[in-house]
Amino acid sequence: MLWAAAGVTTLAFLIALEFAARGYGEPGPIAIETRELIFAPHSGPLLYAGLALTMVVLTWRQRLVAAGAAIGIDVLFLLVRWAVGADLHFGNGALWVVVGCVVLALTRRTGAERALLLKGAGLGLLLVMGHRAGDTWLLITSQTRPTVLDPYVVTADHALGDPSWLVGRIVEATDPVSGHVLGLVYGQLPLAAALVGLYQLRHVADRRRFPAHHLVRTFLVIGLLGPAIYMIFPVVGPVYAYGAEGGAWAAADVWPDSLPVIGAPHPIPFDEITPRNCMPSLHTAWATTLLVHSREGSRFMRYAGLFWFVATLTATLGFGYHYGVDLVAGVVFALTIEAGMRGAALGWDRSCTWLVAHGTTVFAVLLVSYRYLPQQMAAHPWLFGPLLLLLMSGVVLHYVRTTKRWRSRTAPAREPRAQPAGLEPEPA
Structure with a gap:
């Protein structure tokens, strides 16, 4: 129950930040992370860190499968970007696997197994989304504090x-x-x-x-x-x-x-x-x-x-x-x-x-x-x-x-x- 309440609160907070960022003509954390499923990610190491946190709830065999899937997807994305002459960023595969764990938990798991897998995937996504939410917060500070x-x-x-x-x-x-x-x-x-x-x-x-x-x-x-x-x-x-x-x-x-010369601070x-x-x-x-x-x-x-x-x-x-x-x-x-x-x-x-x-x-x-x-x-x-x-x-x-x-x-x-x-x- 506590995890569910925390999840709902976090989602509401991210949605509020999304609307706030849109009000200033910029994408919010949800839009940015959704784009990174296809387009070049800002931080590949951060996405793989999120995947690593998700994998703490998996068995060693499942971890090997998840890591292999993430690397394989990234290789495909890199080949496409190399072919079209785009920047060779990585990390899409890690995000795809974390989202896949959420889908797997909702469709193929029940009871305690579902809850544990959702907690792991949620922790990985929170690490990534928290970073994006921080960027949105910084945008708000620059726009609202002249x-x-x-x-x-x-x-x-x-x-x-x-x-x-x-x-x-x-x-x-x-x-x-x-x-x-x-x-x-x-x-x-x-x-x-x-x-x-x-x-x-x-x-x-x-x-x-x-x-x-x-x-x-x-x-x-x-x-x-x-x-x-x-x-x-x-x-x-x-x-x-x-x-x-x-x-x-x-x-x-x-x-x-x-040092700067300052009289009365203002x-x-x-x-x-x-x-x-x-x-x-x-x-x-x-x-x-x-x-x-x-x-x-x-x-x-x-x-x-x-x-x-x-x-x-x-x-x-x-x-x-x-x-x-x-x-x-x-x-x-x-x-x-x-x-x-x-x-x-x-x-x-x-x-x-x-x-x-x-x-x-x-x-x-x-x-x-x-x-x-x-x-x-x-x-x-x-x-x-x-x-x-x-x-x-x-x-x-x-x-x-x-x-x-x-x-x-x-x-x-x-x-x-x-x-x-x-x-x-x-x-x-």
Whole structure:
């Protein structure tokens, strides 16, 4: 029943986004994904990641058949595109197989088998559709928010030492090596999340059920709720507001060479194309949840999660997409959502409620401070810089302590150790 309600809610949300995008003369997430059944996909790796998530509910024989069918369909599409001289993109086959699993579940499966197959296919489609829905959200932010608050954020960022300008100069000095590596990490974050999700869901086919909580759930909810904050606090980022990427709309072309000169912060007009997608940094939020969930995996996964987290934060700053205060807000936002999702899955208690309330309060305080106290923050960096980090660290520490209690509560009880023969305890 819960899965059905979630499915209906998600479908209604996607339909609403479709109508909103159509109102601005652009296709929405449903139309884009429908086109990718035939036309060249935007992201082949993302589509195959969705297929991989779907296959967690299949047996090994069924997985081989599904993978073979996807590759075979893609080969046919590539041959046709090669023959007509079109771009050789791939991924159609993966989408065809996921949709085929939905049709198979509805027409050839019943009961628990149908429900499990629909859950797997729905998870794969959600990963793909969530990405498309995010693109539509970004279009809406650029069309409905004619002014941006970058002068407030860049002023507040002085409290942290303007890390985007510092890291931006480092990346420029080490380009093209750093640019290629960081660009790959930044662009394939959904694929990394799918890999960690696959590790967490590797026993679904054997146990015939999904775990109560896993990374993909939090990943999707962050992508759903984050753009709503964009509407409240529209920011385009230093490379656009103060760099060459902003073109004629940029307040100055100084990033990352020198800091802009700003008097009293005020909203500035910006174009109707650039997304207002900085506050909070959702890439930081996603990388944070990736780090959190990878800690529960193998040693290789823990190191990979840490690398992806550090590289993502470096890319967000080094490419000029975010200010330092965006990242602080992103970490708090991620841990608050993660706490809420764990509580919903494992059961709410006082510690979970306090953690969500703590994270929500700190996140609100950060946004209010960036908007109404930026000049004070810039004038007293020795006070506000450590204070920002202290607020974020408090949420991190609270989360760590709470998750330890969750693990101790949900850990299976150990079997009593067998006593060697002849050493049975005497009856009291």
